[in-house]
Amino acid sequence: MTRTTTKHAARTGNVVEEIVPVHVWDWPVRLFHWSIVALVFLAVVTSYLGGDAKEWHMRAGYGVLAMVLFRVAWGFAGTRHARFASFLHGPRTAIRYARSFATRASPVSIGHNPLGGWSVIALLAALLVQAGTGLFANDDLLMEGPLVKFVSDALSDRITTFHHLNVWAIGILVGVHIAAVVSHWVVAKENLVRPMLTGRKRLHRSLEPEGLDKVPHVRAIALLAASAFTVWWIVARL
Ligand code: HEM
């Protein structure tokens, strides 16, 4: 793949370091990220509006469910930095990373850092629980999830309470997530948002081999379609 290498000379003593764009986040990870941001926003806003908005609440929730199912599959079948195995480390590594970050001596992470890896799992789990409980929730009036018919009214009410409570868990996780992105900017002078938009991180040339060679487009599209189909089947056929 041809890569435009914007050379950026940063002098450290006599050493001239070359910073080059390295392809880190494939398009499916970026598509997943920005679509869940939009869909979660839509689900939250529409949940507080009446009328037809409630329909859109459920649709946004189905979108979140499909995207999270896709991301879980992509965590096993995706490119290098998208794979869970590449960014899930034990608690000790995560704590060591947190300490080094606090003392501004943290190593450069090519994909998610050891602490961020756990926040990714927590966010995915919370979103899955939110969309999953939504399928069994009801508002005593107009709206009920498509799987309400499989549970008693009492259980649906309890699941609905959990659906409400879990919004707080998501709010806290997203708050911490955004605070972490901002602190990287302030403490480590590292812009993590641009790579989530463009796919490329500006890293030292020696790290170029860690970049992605090619993205399995067909596999990504097939998994996206399979995730969407699974949600459609749950909603319309189950
Ligand atoms: C509803 C709100 C949000 C949710 C649920 C969310 C969730 C996530 C998840 C699950 C990932 C992991 C991506 C992956 O590996 O597939 C991630 C990464 C990331 N998110 Fe968000 N996000 C939210 C909002 C935001 C916002 C508003 C920003 C920007 C200001 C942001 C910036 C980032 C960045 C920069 C990364 C990559 C972090 C890294 O380099 O390790 N996120 N987010």
Ligand code: HEM
């Ligand atoms: C990540 C996706 C989702 C988010 C962030 C979300 C968020 C919320 C919020 C904030 C409320 C509370 C509204 C209020 O207090 O009036 C709510 C209620 C509700 N949600 Fe979701 N939801 C999601 C997915 C779903 C899905 C997939 C369904 C069903 C298909 C669903 C069905 C419901 C129902 C029936 C209620 C009404 C409960 C009530 O008013 O007592 N939600 N949701």
